[in-house]
Amino acid sequence: MAKEIKNENAEAVVEAISKTEKFFNENGKIIGGIAAGIVVLAIAVFCWFKFAYQPAKAEAEGQMALAEQNFRAADYELALNGDGNVLGFTQIIDEYGAKAGKAVYFYAGVCELQLGNFESAIDYLESYKGKDAILAARATACIGDAYVGLEDYSKALGYFEKAAATADNMFAAGYLLKAGMVAEKLGNAEKALGFYETIKDQYPQSMEGYDIDKYIARIENK
DSSP states (O other): OHHHHHHHHHHHHHHHHHHHHHHHHHHHHHHHHHHHHHHHHHHHHHHHIIIIIHHHHHHHHHHHHHHHHHHHTTOHHHHHHOOSSSOOHHHHHHHHTTTTOTHHHHHHHHHHHHTTOHHHHHHHHHHOOOOOHHHHHHHHHHHHHHHHHTTOHHHHHHHHHHHHHHOOSHHHHHHHHHHHHHHHHTTOHHHHHHHHHHHHHHOTTSHHHHHHHHHHHHHHTO
């Protein structure tokens, strides 16, 4: 009985091997073509990454470093638009996209903000998709600043609140102070007081915390 089972298993294995061989014999050219296509695609991707993407990325980073120098020097016009020899952030975005890093959109947005081009600033800052929480909060707050420049205080308030919630650190106090001042501008003293009291309670050691009592007193004495 055991011998019969063994023979049946052997026959099943032989049959399976036979079917496999038949399948490859009938479809060998197709399978070979697919395998060759995968190899060619892999080589193409490697060549693109090695000889196109990486050099472009290195070139973009080099241009980005020069633009950042101008940004740190507060030469926002030069940092944004370049001078024909050195590229600005706008040209870097046009030529390289985010190859130099996602922060290029943040820098371009801040430059536009400093130059008073509020709508362009919002467009660039909204395009910033970096994962750094502190920089993301600053970008959000800068959008709020741009809306203040456009005198759209309701939208500005929302962005300052969002920025404060994104970065729960000493920078949050500055965003809360801006939120409070905008809330006052909108005539919502109670909401403004809430922002100021949050600074007093949670961020007393911040620069904003040292002066926050005068903001609180101003509302309470009205």
